[in-house]
Amino acid sequence: METLKIIGAFITLAGSVFLLLGSIGLIRMPDVFTRIQVGTKASTLGTILSLFGIGLMFTEIAGKIFLLIIFILITNPVSSHMLARAAHYIGVKKADITVVDKLSEFREKQPENNAQKPEAE
Amino acid sequence: MRIKSFLILTITLFTIWVILNGKLTPEVLLTGGLVAIVVSLLFCRTCEVFTEIRLTPKAVLYSVLYVFVFMRELVKSNLDVAGRVVSPKLPINPGFVEVKTKLHSKIGRMILANSITLTPGTLTVEINDDRLFIHWIDVQGGNIEKDTEMIVQTFEKYLEVIYG
Known part of the structure; x- marks a missing residue:
């Protein structure tokens, strides 16, 4: 039982390292889209590892931890997708180093989409 | 195909409920089962996405x-x-x-x-x-x-x- 607790503690520590890197990334990245990228990526693995470690330390709540991990895997990409989409649609400024923007080209060809799109697929 | 989406939704909800409770007493299973069936019946009309899952x-x-x-x-x-x-x-x-x-x-x-x-x-x-x-x-x-x-x-x- 003790060894399981120690392993769990180390996994939680690894998770918090990823969360720390994610926070550093939020400061260093130049624009909103790259920040969303870092916020999604590093925090997903960070949260999953932290929860997994806690699940190893307290095995009686492992089932709930498992459900939490599933819900994070489902909701995390959806929320970052919607944030990025909304940011692009209201015309948030992109970083100067952005090399290509196919989405703007696509939206210019479809003027009816620019006004409002009631249904998000 | 309505039956299939109804079954998938019921089983998913019921499994989540059982894992959340973490025990298998008759009360827990009965409550969860009933609520899962009622919720699935209410929302089954709009959950046609589940019928696209293949079960081969x-x-x-x-x-x-x-x-x-x-x-x-x-x-x-x-x-x-x-x-x-x-x-x-x-x-x-x-x-x-x-x-x-x-x-x-x-x-x-x-x-x-x-x-x-x-x-x-x-x-x-x-x-x-x-x-x-x-x-x-x-x-x-x-x-x-x-x-x-x-x-x-x-x-x-x-x-x-x-x-x-």
Whole structure:
């Protein structure tokens, strides 16, 4: 039982390292889209590892931890997708180093989409 | 096909309820079962996405394989982004690229878009029919075919078998 607790503690520590890197990334990245990228990526693995470690330390709540991990895997990409989409649609400024923007080209060809799109697929 | 989506929804809800409770007493099972059936009956009309899941042995095998592929890509993605963050030069080359998918089902496309968001430096921004617009933190391709090959195909070959 003790060894399981120690392993769990180390996994939680690894998770918090990823969360720390994610926070550093939020400061260093130049624009909103790259920040969303870092916020999604590093925090997903960070949260999953932290929860997994806690699940190893307290095995009686492992089932709930498992459900939490599933819900994070489902909701995390959806929320970052919607944030990025909304940011692009209201015309948030992109970083100067952005090399290509196919989405703007696509939206210019479809003027009816620019006004409002009631249904998000 | 209504029966199938009803069953899938009921079983999913019931499983979540049992895991949340963490015990198997008759009261828990009875309450959970009843509530799961009532909720599924109420919402069954709008949950037709579940009917697109195939339940053949090959699809089930590929679903299991997909979990492992996805986990591998997730870890790779996190290490990749973490590496970029700590590198002093901040090696990013962001841009919005377009890719095409061969998947036809709604749920297949949804899972593909979610998987793309969680994997190396890519983020799905917009989806329009079979065209996906992706923010890529380090643009490498240049045309649609190349981008599709690099971003989509790892997942698509599994999802094609599972959802079509």
